[in-house]
Amino acid sequence: MNSSKDILIIGGGIIGLSLAVELKLRGASVAVLTADSKQPTARAAAGMLAPQAERIPPSPMLDLCLQSRALYPAWVEQLEDITGLKTGYWRSGILAPVCQNEPQEKPLLSNLNYQWLDGDTVRQHQFGLGQEVIGGWWYPDDAQVDNRALFRTLQTATKELQIEIIQGNAGEIIRQGNRVVGIETTSGKLQADRYVVAAGAWSEQLLNVPVFPRKGQMLSVCVPEDCGVIQPLQTVLFGTGIYIVPRQDGRIIIGATSENVDFTPGNTPAGIQSLLAGSIKLYPELQNYPILEFWWGFRPATPDELPILGASAWENLTWATGHYRNGILLAPVTAKLLADLMWEQKLDPLLAAFHYSRFPESGKFENGK
Numbered sequence: 287m288n289s290s291k292d293i294l295i296i297g298g299g300i301i302g303l304s305l306a307v308e309l310k311l312r313g314a315s316v317a318v319l320t321a322d323s324k325q326p327t328a329r330a331a332a333g334m335l336a337p338q339a340e341r342i343p344p345s346p347m348l349d350l351c352l353q354s355r356a357l358y359p360a361w362v363e364q365l366e367d368i369t370g371l372k373t374g375y376w377r378s379g380i381l382a383p384v385c386q387n388e389p390q391e392k393p394l395l396s397n398l399n400y401q402w403l404d405g406d407t408v409r410q411h412q413f414g415l416g417q418e419v420i421g422g423w424w425y426p427d428d429a430q431v432d433n434r435a436l437f438r439t440l441q442t443a444t445k446e447l448q449i450e451i452i453q454g455n456a457g458e459i460i461r462q463g464n465r466v467v468g469i470e471t472t473s474g475k476l477q478a479d480r481y482v483v484a485a486g487a488w489s490e491q492l493l494n495v496p497v498f499p500r501k502g503q504m505l506s507v508c509v510p511e512d513c514g515v516i517q518p519l520q521t522v523l524f525g526t527g528i529y530i531v532p533r534q535d536g537r538i539i540i541g542a543t544s545e546n547v548d549f550t551p552g553n554t555p556a557g558i559q560s561l562l563a564g565s566i567k568l569y570p571e572l573q574n575y576p577i578l579e580f581w582w583g584f585r586p587a588t589p590d591e592l593p594i595l596g597a598s599a600w601e602n603l604t605w606a607t608g609h610y611r612n613g614i615l616l617a618p619v620t621a622k623l624l625a626d627l628m629w630e631q632k633l634d635p636l637l638a639a640f641h642y643s644r645f646p647e648s649g650k651f652e653n654g655k
């Protein structure tokens with residue numbers, strides 16, 4: 287590849303592919319560098335679109351998340367039209383059960399749609415909740431998408447749109463003055479007019495940006511055939527340190543730990559035990575369901591847990607990283623705002639809150655490890 291490409295995106299995860307598709311649809315020529323050896327965080331997530339259940343406080347981050355949640359229906363419809371595939375988007379709502387001895391804190395935002403359900407009402411809402419559940423907050427506008435199906439859909443969309451995907455690991459980002467002039471990779475040196483770092487938890491290895499891995503372990507079970515229904519859970523259950531995400535095909539995703547263990551791979555007995563105990567407490571019937579799979583992923587965390595979006599210290603390099611717990615949710619709005627910025631020179635004022643310069647080391651980033 288040479289500088290005939292307008293934009294090279296470093297990172298083929300949910301953010302990189304969403305941005306590539308958006309830019310291509312607007313007329314840009316785009317390539318994506320993707321590393322085979324790094325499991326994309328998109329695969330590891332549960333796909334909750336949950337700004338309210340996650341209790342993001344009133345802030346530009348909440349505005350960004352709400353904007354993205356609102357973009358989701360039309361965004362997935364467009365991807366489904368391009369590919370003929372389904373993403374499993376489901377406006378299932380999210381129920382946040384409250385157990386005995388847990389605080390019943392009211393959500394901070396009164397202008398959003400939510401409701402407190404007492405012990406009887408919450409059980410009418412979702413049959414089979416554990417005895418310790420005394421009520422719950424109901425967030426009807428939170429939703430979910432099947433993150434693996436979404437990822438496959440994005441991969442297929444890149445093929446349909448003839449976006450060049452380059453397999454290889456990124457090495458040194460070569461700079462001259464305040465411009466990036468190329469990147470060394472295991473597939474040779476790549477050049478473009480503009481570059482985007484969308485390398486998730488691995489971004490720091492490229493440019494010493496403050497993004498670090500926060501590991502999440504997960505597992506899935508499936509509803510047994512003799513249960514009488516394909517899926518008895520008709521909403522996401524979002525508890526304290528645990529969530530249970532039903533899929534319409536009968537799978538149930540259970541997540542997730544949150545561990546500062548660098549890139550240590552693998553599931554641990556302690557991690558899985560905490561997920562099993564937490565989920566069975568909320569929905570006891572799960573203890574009888576066959577286990578399908580265990581896995582883990584690395585969330586890209588930043589010191590203030592907010593993403594780093596937009597301009598960098600180099601005039602032709604853009605950040606799209608650090609989405610931490612909200613990468614699946616924030617994919618459409620990240621793609622939209624960054625395509626507006628890079629392709630239309632339109633700067634959304636919301637991006638100011640996610641500027642790299644909020645970190646003291648900003649502008650001094652050297653190539654990472």
Ligand code: GLY
Pocket residue numbers: 332334502541542585610611612
């Ligand atoms: N978005 C949920 C998580 O990161 O575990």
